Amino acid sequence: MLTPTLFHSNKMIRHYLKTAFRFLRRNKLYTIINALGLSISLAVSFIILLFVINEFSYNHCHKNRKQVYRVVNYYKEFKITMAGTPYVLAKTLKDEFPQVERAFHVRNVRGFKLKLNDEFIAVRSPKACNSDVFDIFTIPIIGSLLNEDPLQELNSIVISQKLADQFFPGEDPVGKEIEGLINNTEQILIVNGVYEDIPRNSTFRADCFLNERWTLDPLNQSFGVSDMDVNWTYDFWNTWILLSRDADAAELDDQFEAFELKHISEDPHVHYSLQNLADVYLKSADIANTGMAGDIKNIRLFSTVALLILLIAAINYIILSIAVSTGRAKEIGIRKTAGASIARIQNQVLSESILLSLLVLPVALLFMWLAKPAAEKLFQTSLEVIRANMVIYVSFYLLLTVFIGLASGLYASSYLSRLKVLDVLKQKMSFGRKRRFFRSSLIVLQLVIFCSFVSGTLIIRSQYQYAISKNPGYHMHDILQIDLGRGFPSYDAFLNGIRSIPDVKMAAGAMDGLPMNGYMTYMQPHFQDKEAKVKMEGFAVDYDFLETMGMTLLEGRSFSTDYGSDLDHSMILNETAVRELGIEDPIGQKMDSLHTIIGVVKDFNLHSIHTEIPPLVIDMTDKYLNYILVYYQPGTLDELIPKLETEWLKVEPDKPFASTTIEELFIDTYSSEKNLGTILSIAALFALLIAAFGLLGLTLFVARSRTHEIGIKKVYGSSEQAIVFSFLRSNFLMVLVAELLSIPLALYFMGKWLNNFQYRADIGWWVFVIAFLIATLVVLLTVSIHAIKASRINPVDALRYE
Incomplete structure (x- = not known):
């Protein structure tokens, strides 16, 4: 049974709503204009709110996120923080610090493929690590595991539900064999388990996990060493740890200095620190090689845009409320004469604005849904409605809708409720300078x-x-960049095939494409002040690279097959390097005991224009040529691509051909x-x-x-x-x-x-x-x-x- 107070309250609400409906229906133009403004502004805000909620929800799918930390690595000499750490770090942390319950190192297995219907198919983010990954991250295992430690054996593989459905439809894959291609070698792998697909809003994602040695052994071989599992020099892995519930991460951070002195050297070149999993996505802007990451600046910017659009809609409501107030004055006067209080009139006017905002809510949601595909292209991310966030979406959308209704109606309710009864009934209402100035100020703000x-x-x-359009210092047009991948086995044969095509002017290999995303840095002693050091960048190329890219040689010569020493003992510097190192006559000078400067190239933008042109050393290599750049005849690209693909199939029939033009790369970069x-x-x-x-x-x-x-x-x-x-x-x-x-x-x-x-x-x-x-x-x-x-x-x- 309703109490008298509750009954009276419900009756008042019904009265407010009924009166609000009458007012909105009577003032159709006012209602339509405000409804259009509110629906558009709410739709824009809902899209941005969906983006913001999704961005902040990253890694919330992992239950232990408050205890999970990534170890990051600060290089003191270069003054740069990276996510890369040594292989040995995870085991050492677990052995020496009791608060570290679990630890593992992880690295993607490059070029890994699985065989399906006699064809090898690339797998997304295959990772090599130990089984602690399933205890640290929330990655539920479906069914049972073949072994208690599913990644212990070298031929072990644990696959996602997605891969299980793709490779073993309608079957239980556990215990079955699957053929993989690892480091260009076919391997028979045993499926030791299946796990639920990792949610999209996780920065740590993989479609399968392999034994940790699949990344260790190839890197040992590549660098000609055999001790990377105990060496503190090579920082090629990410290290993740799980702390006990009562552990203090800051306390562990403080112990890293002594830890580094013990294991690295008396003057360690790095300093380790912990980054919580919750901070990885949005607080890694200054960490290199961090993987998937968002940008808190974009969230702030887009949120500001949404608030400003909402502000304009709210201003519309206020301006139009003032404009129609002359028509409502007599109504307000009669209500006051009948005994209506200021609070009651304010509630009535507020109910109108809130009702209007609630009425346009479905329209705003429709606009949002229609605009979502276009918005995804602009935001360069999926605006997926994540089921786990559903309560947050609904709560924020309703709160925002009611808030804009309240904010829009506050001034109008305050103004109309304070009209003097005598002036209203005598029709002596006047809009003086202050009112006109206020109205004009709102329009100016819009x-x-x-x-x-x-x-x-x-x-x-x-x-x-x-x-x-800025000249980067090399050819921007008629250059095609072919991605070979790491360890391309038939480089010379493919390059010779390219050069045999009539439409090709020149072709050369390089360690990376241009503009370059990564960095290869080292410290070089200053030529005049040996105590000072200059941070340099390196770029490895093949013969004819400068000529292919149209770079300008200011002094000396380019690399040439006429000089056998060029491959291992010659270097070319850019103008900035000559200036920063204090070299007066660079040609013939020794950079170190093994390398001689043979040329000076005009400065060019190695990276995007976000960064300065660095002091650069260009040297020769025959090992790390991951790209081939092709300078072709203008207007022949469409005919050239099929010819290049033909040459590719001759040497690499199982790998897709991937190429892009420099113009496309610049457009993608920006x-x-x-x-x-x-x-x-x-x-x-x-x-x-x-x-x-x-x-x-x-x-x-x-x-x-x-x-x-x-x-x-x-x-x-x-x-x-x-x-x-x-x-x-x-x-x-x-x-x-x-x-x-x-x-x-x-x-x-x-x-x-x-x-x-x-x-x-x-x-x-x-x-x-x-x-x-x-x-x-x-x-x-x-x-x-x-x-x-x-x-x-x-x-x-x-x-x-x-």
């Missing part, structure tokens, strides 16, 4: 947001065009900048669209309220042009003020963004002129629709209107 978005978009697009510009341009479009809706409605209400005034002006001889101009002038001034306010904002925030680039385009004055012209054009066109209509009203009808 336009500031729009102009800032437009200016930011143009600056980003300008920087993007600069990045993809794709995030391009997408950011697109996101801001879409935000600007929505901002302008929502603001235009509000301005259109406001102009209509203002024109109606000024009908009497317009009639008097026409009686006294004012022309239609003069009346239209009076409408346009005030709006033009608001656009001008908004643009002037947006300029310092755009300069400040875009200046900070441009600091991410070492080479950048200048911010031109035209950026702000274009933003001003677009805003002016849209605002004046929107206002003129009703201004012209109002100017043509019959004076007699206008004076009768009141």
